[in-house]
Amino acid sequence: MPASFMPSAQEMMRFLPETLLTLAGVFLMVLEAIMAPENKGRLKAFALFALAAALAAAVIAYNDPGPAFNRLLIIDGFATFFRVLVIGVAILAVLGSSQYLAREGANPGEYWALVLFSVVGQSLMVTSNELIMIFIGLEISSIASYVLAGYLRDDARNSESALKYFLLGSFATGFLLYGVAWIYGLTGTTDLSQIRADLANRDISNSMMMIGAACALMFVGFAFKVSAAPFQVWAPDVYQGAPSPVAAFLSSGPKAAAFAMFLRVFVTAFEPVADRWEPIVWASALVTMIVGNFAALRQTNVKRLMAYSSIAHAGYVMVAVATHSKLGIEAAMFYLAAYALTNLGAFAVITCLVGKGERFVEIKDLAGLGARQPLSAAMLTIFLLSLIGVPLTGGFFGKFYIFKAALDARLIWLTVLGLLNSAVAAYYYLRILVVMYMEEPGDTVENTQEMGGALKFVLVGSAVATLVIGTFPSLLLDVASRYAVLGR
Amino acid sequence: MPPLPIPEHPPVAWYLILSAILFGLGVAGFLFRRNIITVFMSIELMLNAVNLSFIAFSYQLKQVSGHIFTFFVMVVAAAEAAVGLAIILTIYKNKSTLEVDEINSLNN
Numbered sequence: 001m002p003a004s005f006m007p008s009a010q011e012m013m014r015f016l017p018e019t020l021l022t023l024a025g026v027f028l029m030v031l032e033a034i035m036a037p038e039n040k041g042r043l044k045a046f047a048l049f050a051l052a053a054a055l056a057a058a059v060i061a062y063n064d065p066g067p068a069f070n071r072l073l074i075i076d077g078f079a080t081f082f083r084v085l086v087i088g089v090a091i092l093a094v095l096g097s098s099q100y101l102a103r104e105g106a107n108p109g110e111y112w113a114l115v116l117f118s119v120v121g122q123s124l125m126v127t128s129n130e131l132i133m134i135f136i137g138l139e140i141s142s143i144a145s146y147v148l149a150g151y152l153r154d155d156a157r158n159s160e161s162a163l164k165y166f167l168l169g170s171f172a173t174g175f176l177l178y179g180v181a182w183i184y185g186l187t188g189t190t191d192l193s194q195i196r197a198d199l200a201n202r203d204i205s206n207s208m209m210m211i212g213a214a215c216a217l218m219f220v221g222f223a224f225k226v227s228a229a230p231f232q233v234w235a236p237d238v239y240q241g242a243p244s245p246v247a248a249f250l251s252s253g254p255k256a257a258a259f260a261m262f263l264r265v266f267v268t269a270f271e272p273v274a275d276r277w278e279p280i281v282w283a284s285a286l287v288t289m290i291v292g293n294f295a296a297l298r299q300t301n302v303k304r305l306m307a308y309s310s311i312a313h314a315g316y317v318m319v320a321v322a323t324h325s326k327l328g329i330e331a332a333m334f335y336l337a338a339y340a341l342t343n344l345g346a347f348a349v350i351t352c353l354v355g356k357g358e359r360f361v362e363i364k365d366l367a368g369l370g371a372r373q374p375l376s377a378a379m380l381t382i383f384l385l386s387l388i389g390v391p392l393t394g395g396f397f398g399k400f401y402i403f404k405a406a407l408d409a410r411l412i413w414l415t416v417l418g419l420l421n422s423a424v425a426a427y428y429y430l431r432i433l434v435v436m437y438m439e440e441p442g443d444t445v446e447n448t449q450e451m452g453g454a455l456k457f458v459l460v461g462s463a464v465a466t467l468v469i470g471t472f473p474s475l476l477l478d479v480a481s482r483y484a485v486l487g488r
Numbered sequence: 489m490p491p492l493p494i495p496e497h498p499p500v501a502w503y504l505i506l507s508a509i510l511f512g513l514g515v516a517g518f519l520f521r522r523n524i525i526t527v528f529m530s531i532e533l534m535l536n537a538v539n540l541s542f543i544a545f546s547y548q549l550k551q552v553s554g555h556i557f558t559f560f561v562m563v564v565a566a567a568e569a570a571v572g573l574a575i576i577l578t579i580y581k582n583k584s585t586l587e588v589d590e591i592n593s594l595n596n
Contacts, residue, residue, distance in 0.1 A: 132557050139564045143571050150575055159578040160591050166575050167527060170568055171518055174534035178511055181538050184554060185545035237594040
């Protein structure tokens with residue numbers, strides 16, 4: 001047995017966040033089974049504690065960056081940024097879920113465990129430096145997410161959402177894995193930096209067809225996971241059918257992690273063939289923005305509208321991927337963080353408003369919200385303005401940096417068409433605002449559930465954060481540019 | 489009937505072509521079959537086609553890692569099957585049908 005077979009203490013430290021989360025998740029499942037029902041409220045506190053510890057471990061692990069486990073994982077700035085982001089998203093998601101679960105009479109213990117497992121997967125996705133590890137991380141995250149999407153198992157909408165997520169997610173994984181197999185066959189390795197070296201050093205003109213096919217297969221898999229066109233069809237159904245807090249979680253955390261691994265694979269391993277994949281990402285970005293925005297115009301269901309909006313926002317991040325520059329990576333990091341905050345906040349409002357059994361999910365049910373619940377309405381206004389990209393909100397600078405990076409990379413048409421798209425997007429977000437403030441409440445609306453403290457915290461916290469990074473964008477941008485370092 | 493001219497050691501390319509055909513069958517099954525269980529089986533077929541590719545490449549490259557990858561894929565497929573069948577069960581309980589086309593309540 002070689003001396004390097006046992007992982008060193010240093011490597012274990014770099015892997016500490018995932019270790020903590022896994023242990024906490026398993027422990028939660030055991031506690032869930034043996035604890036008396038009246039004590040189960042403490043499980044949430046335990047889950048939050050574990051997430052906070054993992055957050056601290058992720059920050060500490062960056063004190064000593066480097067590879068772990070024979071370069072299967074790499075802890076670099078990029079990984080640390082996304083680790084902190086996905087763990088932070090999970091903390092907000094846990095805080096935003098408890099009221100919903102209590103209202104629907106669901107058993108929360110397993111829910112926290114599943115959130116933790118999903119975060120383990122996401123954290124592995126963003127740290128892995130090797131195609132098979134990426135696949136494993138993706139599956140750990142996805143399998144937990146499939147269950148979360150169908151958490152209220154007696155609700156037909158939930159199980160339909162879970163089924164569609166599961167079938168299309170596994171289908172996409174098949175493509176991704178077939179791409180991995182071909183890359184392995186062609187280069188003899190699955191290590192991202194070795195793939196890069198192999199592609200850069202040899203004459204690839206003979207095997208360009210095969211490499212192109214393998215990249216395309218992997219692109220299909222990634223595009224499914226980030227809901228980029230033409231593989232976005234699952235997203236509206238899944239986000240509409242899933243419980244509102246789960247939809248919030250799925251459209252923030254796993255999506256950010258999927259973009260992180262997409263960026264890492266295409267910008268490190270496939271960088272030598274960048275001029276070949278750039279047009280494909282270009283086209284996909286454009287179609288994603290158009291499909292998302294124009295389909296959102298016709299929606300009457302708030303959750304479905306948010307799903308299309310999340311597709312459109314994936315399109316903007318795809319613009320950043322198409323630049324494959326350091327500036328583009330920074331812009332994508334900024335955008336994903338700003339979007340996650342905004343999106344979680346907007347869904348927190350929705351979570352509270354839909355009422356027991358999610359009966360009030362139409363836009364018209366928001367009528368008169370400005371008078372009924374001034375706080376929720378004001379916060380939702382901030383989130384919608386940020387999603388439009390109005391100055392002084394995080395969304396504005398997100399779009400600004402992405403289009404700036406695109407201009408620097410000479411993607412002029414994509415920038416012009418993207419900006420036109422965000423003008424279209426303003427229409428459907430503003431329509432919600434109009435309904436909220438200008439229309440009289442109909443008689444269907446009698447649900448004014450008091451918003452719990454945790455939900456209020458998520459709401460106000462993400463609104464304040466959205467405004468802060470909108471007013472002082474350099475706070476987040478400095479972090480993004482310092483951490484946009486991809487280990488090789 | 490004369491025996492088919494199959495060489496004693498078929499070239500690796502044959503296995504790759506077989507794997508591509510199996511993968512294509514899986515994709516076709518996913519797209520055109522209407523029963524959820526069959527759709528799920530098509531996905532498993534796709535994953536197993538990938539496994540065959542891994543083994544063939546591993547043999548060609550004289551590396552052991554490709555073999556190990558197939559174990560990972562098998563474990564993941566098993567975990568996926570456990571969750572997937574549970575989800576299919578809840579669908580059947582809620583909707584009393586396993587036809588993909590009838591599961592379409594989510595729309596605008």
